[in-house]
Amino acid sequence: MNDEMKTRTVLLDSLSDAATRVFTTILTRSPISRIDVARLTGLSQGAVTRAVAPLAAAGLVNDSLDPTLTGLPGRPVSPVAVVAEAVVALGVKVNADELIGVATDVTTRTILSDRLPLTSHDPAAVIDAIVTICSRLQGRLGALGSRLACIGVAVSGDVDMTSGVVRDSALMNWRSVDLGAALAERLDQRIVVENDVRALTIGEHWFGVGLGTSSFAIVTIGRGIGSGLHLNGEVVEGAYGVAGEIGHLPLTSPDRICACGRRGCVEAVAATSAIVAVVSEAHGRSVSIDEAVELGRRGDPAAVAAFAEAGQVIGAAIASLVNLVGPELVIIGGEGVANFDLLETSLRRSYAEHVFASADRCRIVVRPHTFEDWARGAAATAIRSLVV
Template identity: 50%
Template sequence: MPDNIVMPSSVGRRPSLGTAKSAEIFTRIITHGPVSRLDIGRLTGLSQAKVTKTVSPLIESGYVTVGEHAEHSFPGRPVRPLSVVPRSMIAIGVKVNAGEIFAVTVNLGNDVVGSTRRRLKSHDPETAIAAIVSSVSSLIQQLGSDAEHLSGVGVSVSGDIDTETGTVRHSPLLNWNHVPLGTELASRLGLPVTVENDVRALAKAEHWFGVGRDANSFAIVTIGAGIGCGIYVNGDVVVGSHGVAGEIGHLPLASSDALCVCGRRGCVEAVASSNAIRDAVRSARNEPELTLDDAIRLAHEGDPSAVDAFERAGTAIGAALAATVNLFGPEVVVIAGEGVMDYDLYERRFREEFLAHAFGAAANCRLVVQRHTFTDWARGAAVAALREAITVSAGPAVD
């Protein structure tokens, strides 16, 4: 596999958006379309004339299309709703795990139009980078002539990510430190590359196409190999001044004798991650070869050591979620990730602990359990790349 991929000269296509307000209008069409100019004006505070002026270049360039008359048309004033042209912008999203990577091609309509999965012989940076390049190359070839609509590549990784430079500063699950992932991939792919924390990428996708479309604030808590949290408030996904935000998996709410993969003790993740639960049952039963599936089976059968491991996980997660809602009071919390498939094993303890510590009206936030596959994680990375493409296409906030 060559280090560099020769791309068509038109790849990297992005809309010409003059201002941040133009980007906001385009985003509203993406997330709420088909939508009328009147409704866009109400959502953005702009006049219909201003909306029309902003949208016209997007229609001419093939990013937005005008639909037929809507059923709710006013007498004598037919409403022709605006929608995005899904294939007008495409991104490839990649989720990097310790043993494999998942990559998908996603269009502006949030449709997955291609996917690939590759096992990793090693999760060292060079092996992972080579696998990402190979996966992206394969998906580009699948696109054929639609590759000209490719806007960029998004890569999601767990841990502390510097999104400005595309550097993985620290990923305990991968054992990566100061890996210039974005620079390396951009050099080899010849495409814009967005590197994002995996849970923040999920939150960005949830903002555009999930519960966040109509919520003023929400959190997405992920349970699996790690425990993470993405936060949306005040109109955007929280990144943090230093690039770290929502790391509830590393709140010190567990026993101090629990050692976390991050090297600290007492983290929520040290008792509530999938590996932590498995290891606890292994230790209690003195069965070093026991698998997570074995632990789940034993818990369903009522084995005391397995039941106790899931109870402790539920206690830690419930306390962490209570701390989260107490801090910013979201409308809704989505509980997602591969670990929610076993949610029944710790749901009672989780909810008891949450209600015991959520303060006042903060406990009224809606809890939604939602299974996420690794394809969904990769889709989040693609959405992060699409959002970045639109953001950099816009100028200053003043029209």
């Protein structure tokens, strides 16, 4: 990190609460007039001007925009915009079989991406692989590599973002892996390790559907069933780093054993592995998820029943979530949305049966997320750590 980047990161670390609100408003809504920054933050225009001055001096925002070129409606007064490539971040999504990495600017626009197969879940091997993909990304950035300020890593499971410890990840079969410290030693960067669904939620909060929405939830379906919560303008992290784990609500038969070792979890019926296991047993041979989907779409009774049961349990889990916290919107994402046609009818029926009273005004929408989107969420988590 060069002196210019050190100055920028030190400045971001030292921002007052008011200046943080100003910068994050500009960051997520750029370009924007100072009048609108003042309105959205509740600060005076004088306070906004004082907050903008050091940010502009450090090259983080541009306060000399031509109002006619900003695309803002009307005649904006003193528009400001974030300088997108003033800060670069890396984001890495850890999957069971591969790493997906992205380099982004400070708005999480993807500059470039990379993938690296994982041949082992041994923590040392995964750490080596993360270091490799980060080094490859930084090398490909060229001159922008000097602006790298932070790296975010997203992992499935119980993750303590403060310490960087992965306390429990059934997907990786990890317990108490100090991933953050190990990566900080190897990469010499600010490292943020976060639960993958919560990282995706942070990305949507700042740069996606959550912008301007006071409360929403993301429910991800696929290898696991996860949820991220954004309530009253903030992403819910939980007192102990666990929140929104709807995949482990006990909503099905105790005869069904989850990968986490507990009984009756939503994932024991609705995760990809659970669907595959049921269809495989019915056919007396090993069936892949792609074949299970094909069978379901051809009307195979076992596959149709397996997907319908998964949809029913997921619908009940979403209703439980909505009844508890009352979001405006639930976004269903994850790799499993490619098969959503097989789940949708039973999911929406179950949701309607279990959601309570006016909570049924909550909208449910499907939004596919690529694994690059998950990696961008990891980058957003790291960027957020610079200023919040």
